[in-house]
Amino acid sequence: MSSELQGTCPAWCLFGILTLLLCPSGLCDCQMPPPIAHGFYKDMSSLLSFTTVIHYGCDEGYVLDGKAKITCSYSRWSSPAPQCKAQCLKPEIENGKLSVDENQYVEHENIAIPNHYIESENVTVQCDPGYAVVGPQTITCTENGTWYPEVPKCEWDMPNGCESVFTGRKLIQCLPFPEDVKMVLEVYKLSLEIKQLEQK
Incomplete structure (x- = not known):
């Protein structure tokens, strides 16, 4: 390169020309990164890179559904923006x-x-x-x-026919826990004793 050209076009100018040659306007520029509800993004692109790199994150209480990192090259994003979805306990x-x-x-x-x-x-x-x-x-x-x-x-859920069951094998079927069966038997025994006392 002639000294005349070097004098009129410093290093930053040469870098600009090189950028235009490698990545002409309209080929590498994407629209603004798509915003997402309940989330945010950061531009993680390198200064000397011709690819835009965006990293997404979510607000507290939300989780990312999709790719956290998307890139732009040749006017296209590598994938759709992710979503921030609520989480339920x-x-x-x-x-x-x-x-x-x-x-x-x-x-x-x-x-x-x-x-x-x-x-x-x-x-x-x-x-x-x-x-x-x-x-x-x-x-x-x-x-x-x-x-x-x-x-x-x-x-x-008490099965049909269990409402008036006090004795017999159906007790096991009609009551949820063994201790309930024991309690009912004791109450039934006590009721028989009271009935006998009343008859005397």
């Missing part, structure tokens, strides 16, 4: 369980968070034998981190 069901994995994990910043579910995820409640679901059986994790509809309960 696993509902505790007495005398029942959930139809999905009880040790559900969600990923947040490469850290596994146990006993959590993410927004839009459905779970189904299954009651233990002898118990019935009171309320909706299927519930959904909502965008505000709560379950909808309200978490149901599992209540003892």
Whole structure:
């Protein structure tokens, strides 16, 4: 290069010309990174790189669903922007369980968070034998981190014909716990003793 050209075009000028040659306008420029609800992004691009690198993160209480890092080259993003979804704590069901994995994990910043579910995820409640679901059986994790509809309960479902059973083998079938059977037998024994005293 002639000394004349060097004098009129310093190093930064040469770098600009090189940039235009390697990455002409319209080929490497992307629109602004897509914003996401309940989240944020940071530009992690290198100064000398012709690729835009964006890293996404979520606000507290939300987890990232999708790729945390997207890049722009030739006017296109490598993938759609991720979403920040709310997380719901696993509902505790007495005398029942959930139809999905009880040790559900969600990923947040490469850290596994146990006993959590993410927004839009459905779970189904299954009651233990002898118990019935009171309320909706299927519930959904909502965008505000709560379950909808309200978490149901599992209540003892007395089989037909058990209302007036006091003795016999049906006691085992009609009562949920062995200690309940013992208590009923003791009450029944006491009622017989009272009846005998009344007859005297």
